[in-house]
Amino acid sequence: MTTFSANLGFLWNDRPLPEAIKLAYQAGYSAVECHWPYQFDASEVKAALEETGLQMLGLNTDRGNLANGENGLSALPGREAEARAAIDQSIDYAIKIEALNIHVMAGFSTGEEAKKTFINNLLYASDKAKPHNINILIEPLNHYDAPNYFLQTSEQAKDILQEIGRDNVKLMFDCYHLQIMEGDICRRLTQLLPIIGHIQIASVPDRSEPNTGELNYGYVLSELDKLGYSAPIGAEYKSKAGKVDSSWLDDYR
Structure with a gap:
């Protein structure tokens, strides 16, 4: 059975993170993930995770200078x-809340020197x-x-991961x-x-609820099931309704 993780960077992001975790649990999610949780006390986040029994799947590294438009x-x-x-900072926070993953954000750059810098920083993170x-x-x-973001395709990511070898x-x-950049989602998966x-x-x-749009997630998720993928799928969408509507979950459970 497919299970889902609520991305609290977009869902209930008008609420404090501990409260958003509880709302995700009430909505029927099996896990949560977030973007930048650092303004919230890690002990309060951990308490909400323990109360609900939800796992924090991941968080992002800091974006840098937001006033200058940085994104990693x-x-x-x-x-x-x-x-x-x-x-x-991200590893320290992840340890405190027992998060499983950290998304290391690359930022806006291009060229071989940027690639070398990214790889060296990823080795450090590893x-x-x-x-x-x-x-x-x-x-x-x-x-x-994200125009001019360093990492834009799965092939580029694959090349970097092969070079890192961790x-x-x-x-x-x-x-x-990746549907926008490449398509052919099921073969790529x-x-x-x-x-x-x-x-x-x-x-x-439009990045809204995943039961609309050009990509048939019913088919995609059934293919993932055939492949034996059983981890929660991250619901990282922006609700069209202006408030979170999780009724779409029933379409894919």
């Missing part, structure tokens, strides 16, 4: 100290995370929502981003499954 630091040459401080059984994730973002550094396969650490869904092209 780890592929920015010359910013290694800041990138690694952000990695340290070494720091491994003793705590935490996986490091990298995620391609589409060029409409079993705790994996691909975050966001069907929304089949081919890349050995290096996938987490899967996320949202409708395409």
Whole structure:
């Protein structure tokens, strides 16, 4: 049976994170994930997770200077100290709440020096995370929502992961981003499954509830079931209703 993780970066993001965790539980989610939880006391987040029995699947590294429009630091040459401080911060927080994964955000950059910087920072993250059984994730973002983001395709991610060669550094396969950039989602899931650490869904092209749009998630999820994928699927969507409507879950359970 397919189970789902509520991405609290988008869902109930007008509520404090501990409250959002409880709302996700009440809505019938089997796990949660978030973007940047650092403003909330980790002990309060952990208490909400324990109360509901939900696992925090993952969180993101800090984006950097938001006033300057930054969206990650780890592929920015010359910013290694800041990138690694952000990695340290995320690992420390993940340990406290027993999160399983950390998405290391690359940022806006391009070229071989950016790739080298990203790889070196990922190796650093891998070494720091491994003793705590935490996986490091990298995620391609589409060029409409994140123009000039360093990581944009699954092939680029696969190449980086092969060069790194670490079993705790994996691909975050966001069907929304990769449908926009590449399509052929089910074949890509089949081919890349050995290096996938987490899967996320949202409708395409509007990123709303995943039971609408051009991508048939009923079919996608049935194919994942055939492949033996049993981890919760991340629901990272923006509700069209203006408030969270989780009734779509019934379509795919």
